[in-house]
Amino acid sequence: MTVNPAHTSLWPAPQASAAVDATVHVPGSKSVTNRALVLAALAAEPGWLRRPLRSRDTLLMAGALRAMGVGIEETVSSSSSVAGGGQGSGEAWRVIPSGLRGPATVDVGNAGTVMRFLPPVAALADGPIRFDGDARSHERPLNGVIDALRALGARIDDDGRGSLPLTVHGGGALEGGPVSIDASSSSQFVSALLLSGPRFNQGVEVRHTGSTLPSLPHIRMTVDMLRSIGAQVDTPESGGEPNVWRVTPGALLGRDLTVEPDLSNAQPFLAAALVTGGRVVVPDWPARTTQPGDKLREIFTEMGGSCELTDRGLEFTGSGSIHGIDVDLGEVGELTPGIAAVAALADSPSTLRGVAHLRLHETDRLAALTKEINELGGDVTETADGLHIRPRRLHGGIFHTYDDHRMATAGAIIGLVVDGVQIENVATTAKTLPDFPDLWTGMLGN
Numbered sequence: 001m002t003v004n005p006a007h008t009s010l011w012p013a014p015q016a017s018a019a020v021d022a023t024v025h026v027p028g029s030k031s032v033t034n035r036a037l038v039l040a041a042l043a044a045e046p047g048w049l050r051r052p053l054r055s056r057d058t059l060l061m062a063g064a065l066r067a068m069g070v071g072i073e074e075t076v077s078s079s080s081s082v083a084g085g086g087q088g089s090g091e092a093w094r095v096i097p098s099g100l101r102g103p104a105t106v107d108v109g110n111a112g113t114v115m116r117f118l119p120p121v122a123a124l125a126d127g128p129i130r131f132d133g134d135a136r137s138h139e140r141p142l143n144g145v146i147d148a149l150r151a152l153g154a155r156i157d158d159d160g161r162g163s164l165p166l167t168v169h170g171g172g173a174l175e176g177g178p179v180s181i182d183a184s185s186s187s188q189f190v191s192a193l194l195l196s197g198p199r200f201n202q203g204v205e206v207r208h209t210g211s212t213l214p215s216l217p218h219i220r221m222t223v224d225m226l227r228s229i230g231a232q233v234d235t236p237e238s239g240g241e242p243n244v245w246r247v248t249p250g251a252l253l254g255r256d257l258t259v260e261p262d263l264s265n266a267q268p269f270l271a272a273a274l275v276t277g278g279r280v281v282v283p284d285w286p287a288r289t290t291q292p293g294d295k296l297r298e299i300f301t302e303m304g305g306s307c308e309l310t311d312r313g314l315e316f317t318g319s320g321s322i323h324g325i326d327v328d329l330g331e332v333g334e335l336t337p338g339i340a341a342v343a344a345l346a347d348s349p350s351t352l353r354g355v356a357h358l359r360l361h362e363t364d365r366l367a368a369l370t371k372e373i374n375e376l377g378g379d380v381t382e383t384a385d386g387l388h389i390r391p392r393r394l395h396g397g398i399f400h401t402y403d404d405h406r407m408a409t410a411g412a413i414i415g416l417v418v419d420g421v422q423i424e425n426v427a428t429t430a431k432t433l434p435d436f437p438d439l440w441t442g443m444l445g446n
């Protein structure tokens with residue numbers, strides 16, 4: 001967790017002069033867009049993605065698939081049913097699968113979805129595919145994917161550290177079959193193997209052997225999206241063994257999918273209503289979803305807000321009071337930075353648990369949140385698997401972001417009600433939400 005010296009730009013986080021009252025069109029989900037791209041690329045026929053997220057992570061995914069021979073055409077879609085102001089609204093991507101091939105080079109940036117979901121795809125390609133990315137990508141764990149692919153028949157050259165850079169020597173097909181992995185450091189290991197599983201000769205049976213498994217909703221998202229394009233998937237929830245997922249080999253259908261708004265990226269806007277005692281409406285909030293951000297309805301209600309799903313979307317209202325919370329965030333780890341920011345402004349202490357794996361995210365998020373909130377006068381301590389947050393009167397200062405989009409949005413939440421907060425490198429939000437500064441000032445009516 002080091003400050004990136006290349007980023008000296010400081011964004012004065014706007015303060016809310018009154019309770020916010022806004023409707024915010026949140027762009028599409030990163031997790032849905034990147035799964036949809038992979039599945040469409042592996043399908044037996046062309047498919048459509050409507051209102052895809054266009055951000056660093058999804059453009060890296062699209063670029064990587066193109067490098068392996070997949071056609072991805074960007075069009076402005078007239079049939080997009082929902083009007084919206086967000087990035088990517090009204091756009092559609094047509095994905096035309098083709099024989100996957102190397103040689104190719106893939107830049108994963110710092111996208112967990114790209115670095116984990118694509119090596120199994122590369123094992124199906126004909127030719128070598130080289131993977132590399134940002135310096136942080138060399139530190140994020142990939143051993144679950146590398147070891148599993150080797151056990152399933154792939155040839156991979158790496159430096160033995162269980163992370164990038166590496167080359168997958170695709171042989172045009174992969175045998176597949178049963179494999180055991182420890183996915184306690186990232187659910188994306190499981191998702192990665194399941195997504196390509198229908199295309200392995202024997203399909204795949206993934207058995208998680210570790211003691212904990214984070215981000216279960218993201219695994220459910222993988223399973224739901226696989227089933228929706230014709231894959232047969234057996235899961236612990238559908239009567240299978242605990243911690244075992246089985247995907248039957250078979251062709252995937254091309255489909256027409258409209259991407260839901262990114263509910264984890266809705267978080268800072270809902271938080272704005274909570275910390276200013278205002279109201280924010282997020283249109284197109286899905287009535288049923290596997291996105292972990294849906295859990296915010298419960299968490300932010302416990303922290304003092306209230307919400308209602310209406311035909312206008314999710315209407316979230318702050319009460320003027322912010323309460324601390326004691327919560328296990330293991331299933332929804334990516335919500336931790338935003339919850340920590342709100343907790344630092346609450347009227348009682350909070351304990352956030354179950355998120356030790358956040359030390360291996362975009363940055364060490366537990367260390368980064370502790371340091372940055374404390375430098376504004378806060379009182380945060382790290383525990384073995386989370387944070388204790390005792391609210392204190394905060395003051396202005398520089399909020400460093402460590403190339404982490406969710407650190408930047410967490411700092412912006414605090415800056416709404418604390419004078420003089422400056423966010424270093426707010427542009428890092430482009431990883432999943434390139435429009436963030438404009439959406440934020442738009443919400444404040446500026």
Ligand SMILES: O=C(O)C1=C[C@@H](OP(=O)(O)O)[C@@H](O)[C@H](O)C1
Nearest residue numbers: 031186187188214215218333334
């Ligand atoms: O599969 C996905 O789309 C994701 C899974 C989660 O990863 P981890 O299980 O590594 O936390 C989550 O934190 C990440 O933002 C997105």
Ligand SMILES: C=C(OP(=O)(O)O)C(=O)O
Nearest residue numbers: 110111112113334361362
């Ligand atoms: C952990 C995250 O991303 P990634 O997909 O890079 O793991 C995140 O978006 O919070």
